Amino acid sequence: MSLPRVVAVAPGSPAERAGLVPGDEVLALDGEVPRDVIRWQVLVDEAEVELEVRRGGLDRALVVRKAAGEPLGAEVSSSIFDAVQTCDNACEFCFIHQLPKGLRRSLYLKDDDFRLSFLYGNFTTLTRFTEADLERVVDERLSPLNVSIHATDPEVRARLLRNRRGATSLRWLRALLDAGIEVHGQVVVCPGVNDGEVLEDTLVGVLDRYPGLATLCVVPLGVSRYAPEGSLRAHTAAEAAAVVDRVEAWQDRFRRVLGRRLAFAADEYYLLADRPFPEAEAYEGFPMHEDGVGMARTFESEFTGRSPSTTGPRAGFFAWVDGAPAEGYRAPRTAPGAVRLRARRGAPVAVLTGAYGARVVQPLVASLGRDDVRVVPVANDFFGGTTAVTGLLVGADLGRALAGEPEGHRYLLPDVCLSAGRFLDGTTPEDLPRPVEVVPTDGAALRRALEV
Ligand code: SF4
Secondary structure, three states: OOOOOEEEEOOOOOOHHHHHOOOOOEEEOOOOOOOOHHHHHHHHHHEEEEEEEOOOOOEEEHHHHHHHHOOOEEEEOOOEOOOOOOOOOOOOOOOOHHHOOOOOOOOOOOEHHHHHHHHHHEEEEEOOOHHHHHHHHOOOOOOEEEEEEEOOOOHHHHHOOOOOOOOOOOHHHHHHHHHOOOEEEEEEEEEOOOOOOHHHHHHHHHHHOOOOOOOEEEEEEEOOOOOOOOOOOOHHHHHHHHHHHHHHHHHHHHHHHHHOOEEEHHHHHHHHHHOOOOOOHOOOOOOHHOOOHHHHHHHHHHHOOOOOOOOOOOHHHHOOOOOOOOOOOOOOOOOOOOOOOOOOOOEEEEEEEEHHHHHHHHHHOOOOOOOOOOEEEEOOOOOOOOOOOOOOOOOOHHHHHOOOOOOOOEEEEEEEHEEEEEOOOOOOOOHOOOOOOEEEOHHHHHHHHHHO
């Protein structure tokens, strides 16, 4: 267990008034050693908080006095102070198993921790969930949570997770729903394994046993060039179309029985099947936007100005948890203090994006009727396979694409491929052969950047 270490104190905050300084290690809050930032938040919510801190090897006591519910104004170095619960599954489709060697260590962390689900929207299979976890989720109302379902048939699920507990762990899903916890489910579909009749059975199982699920997103597996030998393969266009048809047929059934669509096929399926995206209303408020469901439609409505607000990243409930940085799990996209390039007025503009992103952005850019703006789709050779989403673009591929592009143009780079200012291969935008302007990955931001 590591101690929460204070990394920032807001000027004028209760934490500063009490004498807390960056570098302090917090031993206890009101006599309790917090396990994570969720518990931290509960404890610092009080009007008076006693802190035991360690500074320069010496322990001291501080007392914070503030209004109940007022933020403490201190940021700590991580969100989980005891160990992150790691995953004990061995899914063949796991993208972490398909990563090349030598990337930063945090990318290889296979977490299966309901706290990260609550804080950042990570998915949990519940195979390591316990009665005590359930009690905590219910007592502290840690809602919503995201749960990987994959199949409701116990044997099929255990086979997919390669874990015998996969056969029984959905009992926790039932318990969470019974306790009124909002749960979003996910099915990663592997062709020939859990599509077709297995997917049909899963949708029947959801209606039968888990109709209280808030949503169910159906996403295709990703296959990189590093995929281990085995039965793993990408969908064909016909298989993708069959998944879309099945999900849409089930949306009608769910609407008749439950009054809502419940299940949604990921945008990637519509691209794979070469089908138009459903209308924006069909996404029922885009609850799974961050998981690639409805992203194309939101981007479009932001770009055209039909949507009043931008979506951007929504890291679970992290947004309202005081003092919980996503460091190590979901870091901010741009590095702190990153230098923004001043736009070169009048220069031709190129929008850099992945192969899928290009299919969404190209028609929007074309609708502007400007011959000074073009889209540059960047192939993902680094991961290879079916990897085509913009979020997995790396500096090596962008560098190769930019090297063949003219100097003096404006190159717009969506921030979704950055984490704390770095690409997944460890390089930074400054390593690229042409200067790029990093823009937030939403339609309104792209539109604004093109209006400069
Ligand atoms: S549960 Fe998730 S992290 Fe664990 S092996 Fe399966 S896909 Fe990978």
